[in-house]
Amino acid sequence: MEWPGAVGTFSHLSKAVHIAVVGGGPAGLRAAELCAEGGATVDLFEAKRSVGRKLLVAGYGGLNLTHGEPVETFATRYSGPDLDPRSFRSWLDTFSPRKLRNWAAELGIETFEQRTGRVYPKEMKAAPLLRRLVERLRQQGVRFHVNQRLTAIENGDGVQLRFNDGEPRSFDAAILAMGGASWPKTGSDGSWIPALKAHRVSVNTFEPANCGWEANWPDSLVPTIEGQPLKNIAAKAGDTTVRGELMLTRYGFEGGAIYQLGPQLRAAGHPELVIDLKPEVPAEVIRRKMESVRRDFLDAAAGRLKLTEATRALIAHIAGPIISIEALVDAVKTLRVPLNGPRPIEEAISSAGGVAWSEIDDQLMLRKLPGVFVAGEMIDWEAPTGGYLIQGCFATATRAAQAALAFSADH
Structure with a gap:
């Protein structure tokens, strides 16, 4: 029937x-x-x-x-x-x-x-x-x-x-x-x-699944980043890249981009999120915008690349001191964030x-x-x-x- x-x-x-x-x-x-x-x-x-x-x-x-x-x-x-x-x-x-x-x-x-x-x-x-x-x-x-x-x-x-x-x-x-x-x-x-x-x-x-992931933020970083979005980014885990938005939280990340990458992150022995903060801006364009800068590269990038305070604080925590244009390009285009695991x-x-x-x-x-x-x-x-x-x-x-x-x- x-x-x-x-x-x-x-x-x-x-x-x-x-x-x-x-x-x-x-x-x-x-x-x-x-x-x-x-x-x-x-x-x-x-x-x-x-x-x-x-x-x-x-x-x-x-x-x-x-x-x-x-x-x-x-x-x-x-x-x-x-x-x-x-x-x-x-x-x-x-x-x-x-x-x-x-x-x-x-x-x-x-x-x-x-x-x-x-x-x-x-x-x-x-x-x-x-x-x-x-x-x-x-x-x-x-x-x-x-x-x-x-x-x-x-x-x-x-x-x-x-x-x-x-x-x-x-x-x-x-x-x-x-x-x-x-x-x-x-x-x-x-x-x-x-x-x-x-x-x-x-x-x-x-x-x-479809959950937040934890990162190892120091207490000093949380007041600056908590509740702040990373808009129009590309996030990668394994061989999968997605476009969207991430929300910075006191414990790590939430948002549609990381939700979509859950299967890849769970499969990784040491989960890592690779973020392109400016996916629509090629690396060579960033170099050109920053070519006259000789010091304080991250501060200069705030205006030239329109980086928010939370984004700059995140870069400083993950990448450490930015001492060259190439270091800035690497941080903006491939910011590698180790993750501890998913939320409960x-x-x-x-x-x-x-x-x-x-x-x-x-x-x-x-x-x-x-x-x-x-x-x-x-x-x-x-x-x-x-x-x-x-x-x-x-x-x-x-x-x-x-x-x-x-x-x-x-x-």
């Missing part, structure tokens, strides 16, 4: 089917919606006392739902050990950024695309979308069970789930969407790992790690647990900020829901 990818085109099941969705974040809510739309009886279990907490936290920044770039490029933003890029392309074809915006419009949420390509609700809030989605789920008959944490998946007829209340429940299929390990206060704390490892399902260790995963926007790709088939079903599907950040993939994270959760949830319906129809 096929379940077409366009929103609102699902056929109904020809028999009674009961599906569990575990997790009330973006992926879980989307999966519950599609399963109910397909004709299944749906019970949604959430470990916290309310659903959608991660959506609400994401809404603090305006709820970046997706991105407007072409799907061909969009699909390349996803990475992870053994991840086949064609998989995400397939899922994005099933539930594309355009379909996500259409879906939001059906809920009465108008979206707009910024000049950067990022797509937001016009209201720049998550609460209206969450409220209307929950209303739709209730109208569809989805039954919500809060304060219910999955503790075990048991062998038996169908899919047997046990929660912290101790009562086993049986379903035709289950979709697990319990999140990764970032923002644990929202419920995505990785507490589901033992339930899967009991069935020898491999789960790769969670690591912080509790502070990260997202996480890397999770259920290994070798454990799931192309329908997102666990090979060792037939009828059990996974979606969202439980799986070992990562993506930069910019709308890719929520889009990835919705796209994988769409595939998992379609597959759970088809599985239930055939068993």
